[in-house]
Amino acid sequence: MRRFGLIGETLKHSFSAKYFAEKFQREGLAKECCYELYEFADIECVRVFMQMPELAGFNVTIPYKQQIIPFLDGLSDEAKNIGAVNCVKCEADGRRVGYNTDVDGVRVSLDKLLGAERVEHALLLGSGGAAQAVKYVLSERGIDYSVVSRSRDNGDITYDDLDAEVMRRNRLIVNCSPVGMYPDVDKAPLIPYAMLSTSHYLFDLVYNPTQTRFMTLGAEYGASTLSGIDMLHAQAESAWEIWNR
Numbered sequence: 331m332r333r334f335g336l337i338g339e340t341l342k343h344s345f346s347a348k349y350f351a352e353k354f355q356r357e358g359l360a361k362e363c364c365y366e367l368y369e370f371a372d373i374e375c376v377r378v379f380m381q382m383p384e385l386a387g388f389n390v391t392i393p394y395k396q397q398i399i400p401f402l403d404g405l406s407d408e409a410k411n412i413g414a415v416n417c418v419k420c421e422a423d424g425r426r427v428g429y430n431t432d433v434d435g436v437r438v439s440l441d442k443l444l445g446a447e448r449v450e451h452a453l454l455l456g457s458g459g460a461a462q463a464v465k466y467v468l469s470e471r472g473i474d475y476s477v478v479s480r481s482r483d484n485g486d487i488t489y490d491d492l493d494a495e496v497m498r499r500n501r502l503i504v505n506c507s508p509v510g511m512y513p514d515v516d517k518a519p520l521i522p523y524a525m526l527s528t529s530h531y532l533f534d535l536v537y538n539p540t541q542t543r544f545m546t547l548g549a550e551y552g553a554s555t556l557s558g559i560d561m562l563h564a565q566a567e568s569a570w571e572i573w574n575r
């Protein structure tokens with residue numbers, strides 16, 4: 331049996347266990363692979379967890395994406411640059427190597443949303459962990475960005491600074507905040523939606539619901555929109571590819 335899993339603090343609403351269980355069924359792997367959830371009250375629990383026989387790899391979620399790093403034997407360049415790990419591979423020689431597959435999810439999503447369209451400036455709404463993977467991919471693509479934060483200390487600008495000129499210049503807007511996530515589905519980031527046009531692209535990292543209020547409001551003003559569900563699937567597939575290398 332090859333064992334996989336997810337470590338985090340609260341995993342009741344995890345997407346990954348269901349995703350991998352269905353994948354293993356679909357691909358005829360259910361007898362040889364399993365994916366389970368491991369809720370840890372403290373990252374120190376990972377020491378014992380990583381000794382589990384047949385553990386081939388695992389995902390890492392909130393609040394351990396940074397805290398896991400000192401327990402690992404190596405990091406991919408991306409995980410090192412971003413400072414966060416969401417996927418660990420247990421190598422045959424016993425080494426545990428950390429990766430960041432959120433960046434793969436962001437790459438796939440931006441390709442799908444933008445196609446051949448070139449944008450030069452983007453706004454990131456929120457300054458937390460998920461924004462770091464988005465920043466990494468935007469930098470990779472030479473897209474300049476500003477972080478919009480509720481606090482002047484955490485970002486480049488605040489929501490009050492979103493005037494007509496800022497909105498015209500930034501054609502790509504990425505919601506990296508949890509605003510609009512289930513159960514608060516009637517909420518949307520506080521941006522001036524009426525200043526959007528058909529030349530805008532809205533990417534919501536929120537994946538539940540798949541059609542968020544942010545996307546609906548953007549579409550009402552002609553913007554192209556994309557849900558976080560593609561990113562979620564792509565980061566899981568990327569982890570699977572790493573575990574099978």
Ligand SMILES: NC(=O)c1ccc[n+]([C@@H]2O[C@H](COP(=O)([O-])OP(=O)(O)OC[C@H]3O[C@@H](n4cnc5c(N)ncnc54)[C@H](OP(=O)(O)O)[C@@H]3O)[C@@H](O)[C@H]2O)c1
Nearest residue numbers: 456457458459460461479480484506507508535558561562
């Ligand atoms: N699709 C995927 O595969 C994927 C992957 C990772 C994360 N996500 C989603 O991305 C979202 C953000 O994840 P995260 O881990 O970065 O979350 P987080 O650290 O809890 O929050 C991100 C940032 O959002 C802003 N924020 C938080 N609450 C807010 C509120 N009530 N109003 C306005 N802004 C608020 C904060 O920035 P400021 O204080 O600077 O405003 C915060 O640092 C979540 O919904 C998560 O589910 C999706």
